Amino acid sequence: MHTSISRTESRTTSALLALPAEVRIAILEYVFDDNLRKSGLSLQALLACRQMYQDGSIVAFSKTSFIMSSLFGNIPERLLVLHTKQVEAIRNISFVADARQFRGLINWSRYPFSMPNVRLDKLTIILHPSSSWHYLFDFTSGVVELLRDLHNVRRIFIIRNNARVKGSFKTWYNRLVGMIMKVDHHERYEKSPRNPEKMWWWWSYDEVAQSLCLEARPPKPMMDEESYMLMMQPLLEEWKVSVENEEWNPDPRSRMMYY
Incomplete structure (x- = not known):
């Protein structure tokens, strides 16, 4: 025809x-x-x-903004069927997450989805709005360790999406930021040999959108501890204000001091 x-x-x-x-x-x-x-x-x-x-x-x-809306989808498997140049061209990936996705995330090895050829401008993690609780506090330390050596991602967004977060989403954000600073200080000045971060992140929280943003920055230079504390003081004060403004929550884990 x-x-x-x-x-x-x-x-x-x-x-x-x-x-x-x-x-x-x-x-x-x-x-x-x-x-x-x-x-x-x-x-x-x-x-x-x-x-x-x-x-x-x-x-x-x-x-294109690629979205994995299924909790049972496997992003690395989907990417492997593409041509290498197509994978390298992708800049924006979003996926819906529950505990399974967070367990996978904290086991990434330096690169998003453990794939060195994936280079993202934006990675968005959308909490699944099911009837079940999200226990994000269980993953705080794992996320912090991941961030210290995560390459090829410019910005990470985590969106509450009306999901039920045990201890509150804002409290978890404060916990995450506090632990980032605590671990950073420990690895620099209390560990031998010193282990400074390979990647630093600038954090922010959007009250209206109920989302947090982590923006990749170059690692901080090595310096004496006093200079380091002076540099970090504004961030620490800002974090303390955020913690003090957070409403009291019955989950005791949300009231722990982090720094």
């Missing part, structure tokens, strides 16, 4: 394909950026022809 193509369509496609590759890719970047601004990425441009797919697939992967 033959498919007819109008002369107008043929001329349009030929004119586009006649452009230099870098110009075609720039056009596709504009198309995909416009789709993102409209809250949805359309991949129809890739279906125009084989050349358009080859030109645009990497751009499309870099502009």
Whole structure:
């Protein structure tokens, strides 16, 4: 069966394909950026022809937000079926999480999903809003250890998503921040040999969105302990205010001092 193509369509496609590759890719970047601004990425441009797919697939992967909504999905297995260049192009991954996902996360080896070729601008962890409680306090120390040596991720978001967090989500955020500072001080000045972090993180909390953000920063330089404490003092004071403003919670773990 033959498919007819109008002369107008043929001329349009030929004119586009006649452009230099870098110009075609720039056009596709504009198309995909416009789709993102409209809250949805359309991949129809890739279906125009084989050349358009080859030109645009990497751009499309870099502009797409990949979401794993199933608690039983396996992201590494999904990534392994892709071409290496497609995996390397991915910049944004989100996944829904319960205890199983957190157990997997704290066992990553230096890279997201333990895959060195995954380089993310944004990693979003969305708590599953089931009827069960999330015991995030059980994973605090594991998350802190992971962060100290986690590469290839620029920003991490953890979103409550109306999930039930034992001890409260904000209290866990305070616990996490406090332990980051406590472990950092211990590894630098109370351990021999010294073990400074390989990656530092800037933290923030959004009360309205009920989410926390961790933004990757270069590791702090080595310095004497007094200079270190002076540098950390503003962060410590800010953390203390956050803890004091948190409402009293019946879970005793939420009232532990962390620093």
